[in-house]
Each structure stands twice: as structure tokens, then as C-alpha cells.
Amino acid sequence: MDKKTQIIEIATQLFSENGFENTSISKVCETSNVSKGLVFHHFKSKDELLREIFSSTTEKIIKMNQSINTENSPLTRLLELINSFFTQIKEDRLFFQLNLNVMTQPKTRELLNDLIKERSAFILNSVKQIFKQIDAENTEANSYLFIAELDGIALNYLGIFDDYPLELIKNQLIKKYKKKWNLK
Amino acid sequence: MDKKTQIIEIATQLFSENGFENTSISKVCETSNVSKGLVFHHFKSKDELLREIFSSTTEKIIKMNQSINTENSPLTRLLELINSFFTQIKEDRLFFQLNLNVMTQPKTRELLNDLIKERSAFILNSVKQIFKQIDAENTEANSYLFIAELDGIALNYLGIFDDYPLELIKNQLIKKYKKKWNLK
DNA sequence: TAATTGACTGACTGTGTAGTCAATGTAAAT
């Protein structure tokens, strides 16, 4: 594997596990068997390395979203979205951890401001499109509430409760939305 | 004001504004006109100072919760809870910021693990009690979902969207729960 | 073959950090 990629992968892992502020570049070098000089040859600062990592996680999210077939009914798409969210959160825990971490840390939040804005606008828009097709009423507020629900679940699962009944909650959430819109 | 209290107040403010990891004790001293030695006289480490601060914010949350009159109907209490949450989040932004910050930062999350567990158990229990009285069905899952909703709103408001339509969302949330349980 | 480029190294620098400690100030108790 080429060393630049290696730096990115190890840094992603360490930033996720220990937090950005608590991971020194020296630690990244040590873990990935690379000299300090090389890191600063490829990335002009530690901050810049984080930006590259965060940038590529945004692409990952966008791709995840685009994999949802637009020919299905909006309710099906919503359920697919919920499903893929729960699958992701379980399988790629660290990925979500890093995202929560940098978005709630004032310094990194500031550093990544433009990227976060871009990403959140994209997500909001995707959800709005689905909601608009299901139920034109209160599209805006319902979209925000839906996003808050998922984000809150991620936050509670990863950071707050340590025996979070994820399956139970997933089923209840699905039930809720099915009930809400199947009746109409 | 006595200097110990002063240290706590300034530290709370700076930790909230800039994050725990990004606030040095020197900065706290400088801002509160106190010597470094005094901070370590009153608190045996920077971590211990954070624990005291976090501990007292938990008490604040518990008091906030206890102020809700248990003689009212469960639906009224739920609406009161929602209302006080939205009032708090607007008026005491920094308080929520700090909480999000330390709970999503692996190092501080670890440090405060016992306190976080205690606090989250308390909150879950309070919500469960209300939900049990309104609707015995799926009490557990619905309580978790409700908490996720509020936490997600806080996260989105404070960390993700920077023009979050808080009022709109509050109204929609209230409408949703009223509709759900007034019909029965 | 000689020159150029870019990946790569690791010792080094300067700064900021948490935490210590011996000394001093202060006010109440004996």
C-alpha cells in the first residue's frame, strides 16, 4: 500500500478511537511506520490531514445515499434509508464516532465548517425529497425531525447509553413510520 | 465571590466555548485572575475539575426535571418537559455544548463514564414514567426514541446546522405528540 | 552519464502543557 494512503487510514482509525485532539502525529507515525517528515510532506498540517479525512467520509455518505433506488416508492426509500443507517452504525462504528467527535469539538467544528455545511445541506435535501413525495404537509419540519431522530440514536448509541437496545429501537422506528403513512 | 467558585464558573465557560482539550489551565487562571497553584490546590487535576463541573450540571438537569409538577396529567408533563428543554437549549447554549463535547470525546467520555451512566439512567427513568402512564405499549422503545429526538435536536442545533429553525421544530414536535395521544 | 524530481528520514526547535513546591499571607482559635 502506498504510504500516503496508509497515513490516512491509520490516522482515521486513531482519530476515531481516541479523538482528534488526543492523537498526536507522532502516534500516527509510530503506528503506520512512517516518519514525521513524510506526514508533513503529504499534508501541510495536522488540521489539513483531518480535512482530507472528513472530506472523504462525506463522499462515503453521499454514495451510501445514492445507492437507494429512486424508482421505489417514497415510503420504501425511507425504510431503506433507515435500514442502511442502522446497518452502517453497527458495522462502521468508528466512522460515526469520528464524525460526532469533530462536529461537537469547537475547534474542529470551526475548522470543518464549510464541509459540515455542505454535507448537512445534502442530507437535508435528500430527506426532504422523500418526505415531499409522501406527505406534502410540514415537509420541512418533519425532515428536520427525522434527521434529529437518527442523529440522536447515533449519539445515544455511541456516546451515552452503553447498553443501547438498537434492534428494539430500529423496529419501533420502522413501525412508527409504517403506521403513520400506510394508513393514509 | 470566593475564588474556588470563580474557578469553576470561568472553567465551565471556557470548556464550553473552546472544548475541554483546547482549554489550558493557564488560560483559566489568566481569565479568572487566579494563580495556577490555587487551581491545583482546590482540584487535584484538570480531569478532577471537569468531573466536578460535570457533576454539578447533572444536578442542574435533575432539578430541572423535578420542577415538573407530578400532579398534572402525563401528557401535560411531557409537553412541559419539551417546553423546558427548548427554553434551556436556547438560554443555556453553552451548558449543552459542554455536555455534548465531553460525551463525544473518547478521553473525557471515559473519564466521566460513571457519571454519564448515572445521569442517563435517571433521564431514561423519568421519561419512562411519563410514557408508561400515557400509553403502556412499547414504553421502553418509545422512551428511547423520545430521548433520541431531543438529543438529536440539540446536536443538530448546536453542532450541525447553523440556521436551525428551532421554533418550527418545537411546534411540530408538540403537535405530533398531542395528535398521537389526544386522539385516544 | 549527469541532472532533476519527489518520496522519505529523523534529529531538531520552540512553544505550550499539567502539575509541583517552597514560601508567604491571613484569619481564626488557643
Place this chain on the structure above:
DNA sequence: ATTTACATTGACTACACAGTCAGTCAATTA
């Protein structure tokens, strides 16, 4: 008046950190 107990200071230590830089090495180009 003397002791006791604690609040307070700021210079100090030891260390970890991000970032630099002079120089090595290997591959490509002229």
C-alpha cells in the same frame, strides 16, 4: 502573643506536541 490551618502565589520542572529542515535515496528524464 502564639499556634494552627488553610488560602494563595509564581517560579519551576519535565514532557509532549506540531512543525522544520538539511540531507539521503531511488527512479525518471535529458
